[in-house]
Amino acid sequence: MTDERTEMSLRIGDVARLVGTTPRTIRYYEEIGLLPEAPARPSGRHRLYTHAEVERLREVMRLKHLLGVSLEELKTLLTAEEARAEVRAQLRREDVEPTRRRELLDESLGHIERQLELVRHRASELTKLEHELCETRKRVRRKIRELEAQAVVA
Amino acid sequence: MTDERTEMSLRIGDVARLVGTTPRTIRYYEEIGLLPEAPARPSGRHRLYTHAEVERLREVMRLKHLLGVSLEELKTLLTAEEARAEVRAQLRREDVEPTRRRELLDESLGHIERQLELVRHRASELTKLEHELCETRKRVRRKIRELEAQAVVA
């Protein structure tokens, strides 16, 4: 591969800049198990990341922002993501027996559905709030129109 | 009014139970200015609340939950709400001059629109995420179907 060098050449500061956070945050996420710790890194050496890991971190922060959950809850949600990644990895090697493949895919589907349920619930709550605000706005606008009408009469 | 007694008979523990929180939280919200402190309460006496205030607290906690903002941000958002309440109070007394009424209503409209903008933005982000999850689910489902097909052939 031509980009074997560029693939792994991202250092923690670069990653932080790319996703708009700080090195400390990344280390913290690794510390609490939210991000996997690079397994083959002798303690003391610099962490190296791939672009794929940058994307993953982006997704993590997006979920955190959108769902507003604690990092602990997020971790359980992402354990699902982890599992899915595992599934994809296993599936690429075609040598898994169909029974096992089926199990993995079903599990995957379950995780997605759990996330979807959560997201849908919040989305519907927000939409409800949006409608309510629109109603209120309508009422205020009507009052303003009434006021205008009065002004014309007077 | 027949319910002047029941109106003001809610104590802080009742309110907490009604909205699903604790007295401490309510006092804290008052302390940081998120909730108005009952003006005519000599220090040391028990706080008394009306059902209207319960509703208001419910709304506050709902916004906090849905928008996921800090209490400080929430306070500025609710200052708008406060202003709207003020407007309604002033408008009920019909003796405000139309010019002033117009000003108040316009201000009100502005506040609502700011909130609406915030809510809409988040709602759209969430909906986007929802669609993405649906897409992923579709892909997983297709893979499962493919697997089933294979099984039939074999």
Add this chain to the structure above:
DNA sequence: TCTGATCTTTACGTTCACGTCAGATTTCAT
């Protein structure tokens, strides 16, 4: 009026999600 439940203020404690500092180490570029 008395009593037990609830509330008051004051103040220190706690958890989460990082920030910040220090001193040693590693990496990159020259």
Add this chain to the structure above:
DNA sequence: ATGAAATCTGACGTGAACGTAAAGATCAGA
């Protein structure tokens, strides 16, 4: 090889949002 820049590992600090404990006051009911 060497110096500057970035990173490493602890460790302690911090702000937000409450929890908790203490000691006394207030309130509702008998």
